[in-house]
Amino acid sequence: MEQSQQGGARMIEMRKVEKWYGAFHALKSVDLTVRQGERIVLCGPSGSGKSTLIRCINHLETIQDGEIVVSGHRLNDSQKAVDAVRREVGMVFQQFNLFPHKTVLENCILAPMRVRKLSRADAEATARRYLDRVRIGNQAEKYPAQLSGGQQQRVAIARALCMEPKAMLFDEPTSALDPEMVKEVLDTMIGLARDGMTMICVTHEMGFARQVADRVIFMADGEIVEENDPDTFFRNPQHERSRAFLGEILAHH
């Protein structure tokens, strides 16, 4: 089943992961291996557990059973392991979650200074480099509320990149955006993918999946139902539920 063309080192491994919210079984024995440089698109109906899955990878959610290893660090309850994993993995949220009381530049330098212990000058240099890269360098002194949604999301991507992560998690990064702003964020993500960033994206943007994904993973009811290269997945979905889902999604495009 593994489609990783790169065949790089194992970056993220999930083995038999079980997650419960009270009586609700959110993840059912999920196995997932992501190799260095792989681009994964995670899709599925709402409530299928895709956001929960990626939020387990950086320990925003705790798991009840199974094992998660990120870049050699095995996640357990120790703060040290959690810190180590969070240093390697950046995350972009649906609602951006920028710090509203800080300027764009301050948003980007906070964690590098506090966590990586960079000097302010070094952190700012890094921040400006990444802000330029997401084409928002000229807005560095503004506050998030002064930017459009698409610009805010690009800042959020730059903020995560400033920690120089080895992998990036995207949790429906374009779902809260007005349609005309989706493209600028997707273009930024495509650029990242081209540069070899390891990525897991929860998204319904099937064009994006076609263009950059090495693998598309389809989830339903907390399980990985189907896992395939995008061509096969879109042209010839194997599973009844993926067919139904694709029918729904494509009907709207």
Added chain:
Amino acid sequence: MGPQELTYLVQGLGWTLILTAMGFLGGIVFGMVVALMRVSSRPWLRYPAIAWIGLFQGTPLLMQLFVAYFGLPLLGFDVPAWAAVGFALTAHASAFLGEIWRGAIQAVPKGQTEAANALGLHSRSRMFDVIVPQAFKLSLPATVGFLVQLLKGTSLAAIVGFIELARAGVIVSNQIYKPLVVFGVVGVMYFAICWPLSLYGRHLERRMAAGVLK
């Protein structure tokens, strides 16, 4: 009412402001501690804060002043009246401000904590770089509102013989037998301070509703 009486009232007003400042500044420092303890995930920090808030919100300020004024000497602390009153007001303010700020801290959207966590920020940085500055702005209208309450509450210190504005009014009134004039002036003095503060609080609230508070 002559200048002598007026001077006496102004002195009382001075003490009212000093008591308010003591209670408010002390309340800010200890209220911050109470609020942080109250939102802690550790029960041994959280429960004392809950008890502290419940104790001072559940009893009259007057009783708190009595307990401090008569109780502190009984415990062997031989403190002057202003210190006993200041102590009671500080404790009182710390409970109320602690509860106001607890609410504000919890009102900061959860996504902020998640973003801080995802960036690997530790609890101290998460709290003081991310959550508290936002909570502070959210809490400003309620905090100013409490300041007005506290200023008026200092009039209760009159009951333990402390000569602040209200007590000064009683004394002057007893001397010149013109209660209506004297308390009219006293009322105007309270009003002249509390009303602008209330307006300021409402102004902050409106700005916040408009979402322009940076």
